[in-house]
Amino acid sequence: MKLGTLAGDGRDGRLVVVSRDLAWCADARHIAPTLQAALDDWDRVAPLLESLSVDLAHEAIPMMRFHERQALSPLPRAYQWADGSAYVNHVELVRRARGAELPESFWTDPLMYQGASDGFLAPRAAIPLADEAWGCDLEAEVAVVTGDVPAGASRDEALGAIRLVGLVNDVSLRNLIPAELAKGFGFVQSKPASALSPVLVTPDELGDWWQDGKLHRTLKVDLNGAPLGRADAGEDMTFDFGTLVAHLAKTRDVAAGSVVGSGTVSNRDADGGPGRPVQDGGLGYSCLAEQRMIETIRSGAPVTPFLKKGDTVRIWMDDDHGHPIFGTIEQTVG
Amino acid sequence: MKLGTLAGDGRDGRLVVVSRDLAWCADARHIAPTLQAALDDWDRVAPLLESLSVDLAHEAIPMMRFHERQALSPLPRAYQWADGSAYVNHVELVRRARGAELPESFWTDPLMYQGASDGFLAPRAAIPLADEAWGCDLEAEVAVVTGDVPAGASRDEALGAIRLVGLVNDVSLRNLIPAELAKGFGFVQSKPASALSPVLVTPDELGDWWQDGKLHRTLKVDLNGAPLGRADAGEDMTFDFGTLVAHLAKTRDVAAGSVVGSGTVSNRDADGGPGRPVQDGGLGYSCLAEQRMIETIRSGAPVTPFLKKGDTVRIWMDDDHGHPIFGTIEQTVG
Numbered sequence: 001m002k003l004g005t006l007a008g009d010g011r012d013g014r015l016v017v018v019s020r021d022l023a024w025c026a027d028a029r030h031i032a033p034t035l036q037a038a039l040d041d042w043d044r045v046a047p048l049l050e051s052l053s054v055d056l057a058h059e060a061i062p063m064m065r066f067h068e069r070q071a072l073s074p075l076p077r078a079y080q081w082a083d084g085s086a087y088v089n090h091v092e093l094v095r096r097a098r099g100a101e102l103p104e105s106f107w108t109d110p111l112m113y114q115g116a117s118d119g120f121l122a123p124r125a126a127i128p129l130a131d132e133a134w135g136c137d138l139e140a141e142v143a144v145v146t147g148d149v150p151a152g153a154s155r156d157e158a159l160g161a162i163r164l165v166g167l168v169n170d171v172s173l174r175n176l177i178p179a180e181l182a183k184g185f186g187f188v189q190s191k192p193a194s195a196l197s198p199v200l201v202t203p204d205e206l207g208d209w210w211q212d213g214k215l216h217r218t219l220k221v222d223l224n225g226a227p228l229g230r231a232d233a234g235e236d237m238t239f240d241f242g243t244l245v246a247h248l249a250k251t252r253d254v255a256a257g258s259v260v261g262s263g264t265v266s267n268r269d270a271d272g273g274p275g276r277p278v279q280d281g282g283l284g285y286s287c288l289a290e291q292r293m294i295e296t297i298r299s300g301a302p303v304t305p306f307l308k309k310g311d312t313v314r315i316w317m318d319d320d321h322g323h324p325i326f327g328t329i330e331q332t333v334g
Numbered sequence: 335m336k337l338g339t340l341a342g343d344g345r346d347g348r349l350v351v352v353s354r355d356l357a358w359c360a361d362a363r364h365i366a367p368t369l370q371a372a373l374d375d376w377d378r379v380a381p382l383l384e385s386l387s388v389d390l391a392h393e394a395i396p397m398m399r400f401h402e403r404q405a406l407s408p409l410p411r412a413y414q415w416a417d418g419s420a421y422v423n424h425v426e427l428v429r430r431a432r433g434a435e436l437p438e439s440f441w442t443d444p445l446m447y448q449g450a451s452d453g454f455l456a457p458r459a460a461i462p463l464a465d466e467a468w469g470c471d472l473e474a475e476v477a478v479v480t481g482d483v484p485a486g487a488s489r490d491e492a493l494g495a496i497r498l499v500g501l502v503n504d505v506s507l508r509n510l511i512p513a514e515l516a517k518g519f520g521f522v523q524s525k526p527a528s529a530l531s532p533v534l535v536t537p538d539e540l541g542d543w544w545q546d547g548k549l550h551r552t553l554k555v556d557l558n559g560a561p562l563g564r565a566d567a568g569e570d571m572t573f574d575f576g577t578l579v580a581h582l583a584k585t586r587d588v589a590a591g592s593v594v595g596s597g598t599v600s601n602r603d604a605d606g607g608p609g610r611p612v613q614d615g616g617l618g619y620s621c622l623a624e625q626r627m628i629e630t631i632r633s634g635a636p637v638t639p640f641l642k643k644g645d646t647v648r649i650w651m652d653d654d655h656g657h658p659i660f661g662t663i664e665q666t667v668g
Contacts, residue, residue: 011374011589040345077413077589079452082522103516113519114448118413118589130486134585151526152464173585182437185447186520188416192485192586251468251507252526255345255411255452 001053002199003028003164004327005035005072012036013072016064017053018199022327025066026056035074035200039257042147042163046202068198068327073120074166075145075196075257081117083141083170083261084110084244086237090266090286093274093293110239110247113186115170117259121195123327126334127171128192129309135175136307136333139264140221140286140315142233143168144241145200149254158249159213159242164200167219167326168261169315171195174289174306196259197315198327206325213240215317217325219265221286222314228291229284231267231275233317266290307333335387336533337362337498338661339369339406346370347406350398351387352533356661359400360390369408369534373591376481376497380536402532402661407454408500409479409530409593415451417475417504417595418444418578420571424600424620427608427627444573444581447520449504451593455529457661460668461505462526463643469509470641470667473598474555474620474649476567477502478575479534483588492583493547493576498534501553501660502595503649505529508623508640530593531649532661540659547574549651551659553599555620556648561612563620565601567651600624641667 001017004025008014012034016025031048032038038045055061085091091111092102121127129136145164153161176190203210209217216234220227239247245260265286269275274294276282285291292302307313316328335351338359342348346368350359365382366372372379389395419425425445426436455461463470479498487495510524537544543551550568554561573581579594599620603609608628610616619625626636641647650662 079411079413080450085519106517109513111517111519112522114450114522116414116448116586117451118592119587128485128586130585151462176585179443181518183440183445184515184518184520185419185445186518188446188448188582189584248522250523251464251510252450252462253453258452 001050001205002201003035003038003049003074004066004199005074005076006070007072012076016066017049017056018066019056021323022066022068022199024056024063026052026061026063028052036078036257039145039147039163042256069124071198071327072122073196074200075120075259077119078117078257078259079255080258081115081194081261082112082248082258083115083263084112084239084247085263086110086239086244087263087266088238089236089268090264090290093266093290096293107238110244111263112244112247115187115191116193119193121193121331123195123198123329125195125331127307127331129307129333132306132308133175134173137172137174137288138221138307138313138315139170139172140219140229141168141170141264142215142219142262143196144245144260146245146254146258146260147256149245149249151249151251151253153246153249155242155246158245161245162203162241165203165206165210165215166200167197167315167317167329169195169313169329169331170261170264172287195329195331197329201326213242217317219286220316220318221284224312227278227284229286230278231265231283231286233262233265236267237262264290309333335384335539336535337369337372337383337408338400338533339408339410340404341406346410350400351383351390352400353390355657356400356402356533358390358397360386360395360397362386370412370591373479373481373497376590403458405532405661406456407530408534409454409591411453412451412591412593413589414592415449415528415595416446416582416592417449417597418446418573418581419597420444420573420578421597421600422572423570423602424598424624427600427624430627441572444578445597446578446581449521449525450527453527455527455665457529457532457663459529459665461641461665463641463667466640466642467509468507471506471508471622472555472641472647472649473504473506474553474563475502475504475598476549476553476596477530478579478594480579480588480592480594481590483579483583485583485585485587487580487583489576489580492579495579496537496575499537499540499544499549500534501531501649501651501663503529503647503663503665504595504598506621529663529665531663535660547576551651553620554650554652555618558646561618562625563599563618564612565599565609565617565620567596567599570601571596598624643667
């Protein structure tokens with residue numbers, strides 16, 4: 001099933017079940033007022049929501065049009081946002097662009113940072129940017145939402161605790177990152193609010209695309225209407241989501257409603273080297289930093305600028321019929 | 335006024351107003367079901383809670399005994415926990431103990447990390463520790479809870495958005511920290527769940543002790559019944575809470591209910607050097623890492639071990655009559 005959130009009485013909006021084609025939705029407040037409330041009581045609530053989803057598919061209940069532009073973030077705020085760097089190819093390229101080496105351990109020990117979860121941008125909300133000099137970048141990622149995961153959970157246990165899957169734009173302020181990385185304390189100012197996709201979906205909804213904690217599907221990213229990225233999220237993912245969630249839970253309980261990100265999706269080129277732009281027949285990039293790095297390798301300096309006011313980013317993933325599975329994140333820098 | 339949370343129907347418990355002496359409390363659910371709900375709507379709710387607090391003081395309403403051992407964390411979970419390192423003296427000592435230098439910028443640019451907020455331990459709950467080799471330490475700190483703070487807020491605006499003040503034990507796994515610091519992505523596994531004090535109080539309740547965004551009062555820390563720390567939280571605090579909250583809000587909105595910590599409270603000795611143990615006439619330490627560092631300076635190696643199973647930590651702050659203002663955090667390692 002697919003779940004979304006529309007504006008409601010409070011800060012957490014109201015829960016709706018959304019049809020597979022994202023055209024219709026049904027109010028789910030009689031089952032759980034908000035998505036967080038559903039996640040808090042998932043074992044009891046999920047079968048009721050599934051039943052509502054079936055009724056919606058059969059047009060057997062009152063339904064409303066679902067407009068992505070009216071959707072809030074499925075979780076307008078969450079108790080945790082932890083973002084991994086599962087595509088180590090991306091980490092290596094970004095480090096190389098900074099002139100920093102990649103420690104060998106990064107291939108075996110996941111990088112992960114604790115991010116801000118007190119407010120997720122709506123999927124069509126502007127990206128607030130007070131200063132273009134901060135070097136604003138998108139990062140297109142896959143994300144999962146967990147149930148309760150006890151401390152010390154195994155990779156398999158963690159994988160079994162994944163309740164929902166979606167996409168995220170992890171907005172990054174590149175020019176603020178080096179100074180924060182040097183302090184070692186992670187990202188506070190360089191990672192402002194992120195945006196989740198209009199809907200989150202249960203793993204069973206994804207069928208064979210969801211295998212072994214990876215989402216085997218092309219993540220599509222456009223910048224100002226032109227293709228920027230077409231990477232396969234199931235390829236070159238060094239750490240699957242079970243491994244990422246277990247990493248987070250190594251020393252502490254992880255509570256229901258925690259959002260865990262994959263890090264920027266990134267594919268190597270067919271020859272094993274860094275990917276080429278979509279315009280050159282490659283799979284492109286899920287963030288501008290990677291493109292700028294390739295340009296630096298080729299010509300000694302980056303050509304592509306970071307995001308400017310008025311730039312528009314689109315992030316989505318199509319099903320076999322060309323319909324976005326999770327809806328579309330579409331944000332203009334404002 | 336003083337606010338606490340008792341066990342209720344859901345994960346967030348139920349809000350109570352607590353008497354100044356922490357002996358009594360009154361159910362506040364008819365005003366706001368939970369502390370987060372109160373913070374979400376503070377301008378409307380706070381005067382009603384204040385009125386209830388006055389009625390409680392006058393014994394004009396039904397009241398119950400308040401038992402700290404039954405209290406949940408005032409915020410059993412929060413949407414944000416960001417912990418500064420305002421006592422740069424502490425940072426310098428801990429770095430020296432690791433053989434790392436303190437960059438000069440640390441005196442002007444606050445260190446802050448995004449921590450886990452999906453579950454705060456109850457103030458009398460055991461500290462879960464699966465492996466003593468992780469090097470479990472306490473960190474006694476002051477913390478504030480904010481209202482909504484818009485991105486780019488000034489220090490004064492941020493200071494004005496502080497709704498509540500309390501104490502926190504920021505549990506740290508010292509032996510996991512160096513590897514995470516080296517990765518630059520902050521603390522994920524080395525900072526498990528923290529504990530807040532039994533009650534949080536409004537700044538006005540603190541009178542002259544709360545000045546310029548600092549809490550001028552002795553933070554008391556005992557380990558296994560013996561004094562470990564007696565540092566003045568108002569001294570040697572390089573960055574006040576207004577500055578810390580403004581740092582957090584530089585590039586993004588900070589949502590109501592965000593918890594911001596001071597970092598480990600730490601005083602220099604009267605001669606400007608590192609502090610001496612309480613047993614030697616000094617003000618002691620608010621964490622074991624500092625004590626171990628002093629021992630290393632004196633004798634070449636640390637003597638005090640990190641926390642072992644069965645060790646008990648107490649953290650509190652007395653008023654002029656020797657009554658804990660925020661109640662007492664008392665945790666046994668389990």
